[in-house]
Amino acid sequence: MKLRNLLTLFILTVLAVPLCLAGSIKGKVSPGKSVVYLENASGAVTLVSDKKVTMDQRGLQFQPHVLVVQAGTTVEFLNSDKVAHNVFWPSVGGDKKKTHNLGTWPTGQNKPFQFNDPGAVPLLCNVHPEMSGYIVVSPTPYFTETSADGAFELPNVPDGQYTITAWHEGKKAQSKKITVSGATTADFTLQ
Numbered sequence: 001m002k003l004r005n006l007l008t009l010f011i012l013t014v015l016a017v018p019l020c021l022a023g024s025i026k027g028k029v030s031p032g033k034s035v036v037y038l039e040n041a042s043g044a045v046t047l048v049s050d051k052k053v054t055m056d057q058r059g060l061q062f063q064p065h066v067l068v069v070q071a072g073t074t075v076e077f078l079n080s081d082k083v084a085h086n087v088f089w090p091s092v093g094g095d096k097k098k099t100h101n102l103g104t105w106p107t108g109q110n111k112p113f114q115f116n117d118p119g120a121v122p123l124l125c126n127v128h129p130e131m132s133g134y135i136v137v138s139p140t141p142y143f144t145e146t147s148a149d150g151a152f153e154l155p156n157v158p159d160g161q162y163t164i165t166a167w168h169e170g171k172k173a174q175s176k177k178i179t180v181s182g183a184t185t186a187d188f189t190l191q
Contacts, residue, residue, distance in 0.1 A: 093119015
């Protein structure tokens with residue numbers, strides 16, 4: 001019985017230590033509404049949940065216009081319009097070898113796709129060329145969309161060395177090395 005109690009105490013201690021060594025990253029991205037995520041997470045990365053994530057096509061628009069997910073997430077592409085839609089992307093993270101076309105489907109139907117490669121995915125519809133949207137795929141569970149003024153916070157980040165990336169539609173993504181140890185700041189000006 002004592003051995004079992006000692007083993008339980010040891011396991012709880014091992015699980016609690018990383019929580020005690022977590023910090024947060026706060027900052028601001030200019031020009032405003034952007035996406036911020038961490039790459040190269042030190043330590044174990046949380047697995048993706050089974051939570052459903054949907055990118056809808058409604059009113060001849062991708063909704064939401066920008067969707068942020070962790071690598072490994074399956075996105076359901078739904079057609080809520082009364083017309084047929086298509087979804088394709090010419091690249092993932094700028095890699096044109098990772099183009100994909102889900103095809104065309106009628107109203108009320110959806111098509112799933114699992115995003116495993118990190119980076120920005122520009123979404124297009126070849127039936128309606130005016131439609132565009134984005135999925136930003138983060139390699140870690142540490143990501144957020146900024147507020148309208150560009151402010152962001154990534155809480156509960158384990159202390160360690162990372163690469164932090166900021167992305168904004170129409171701007172070049174920017175990455176920088178960062179060391180998290182308690183409260184940390186990272187600001188970006190995207191060109």
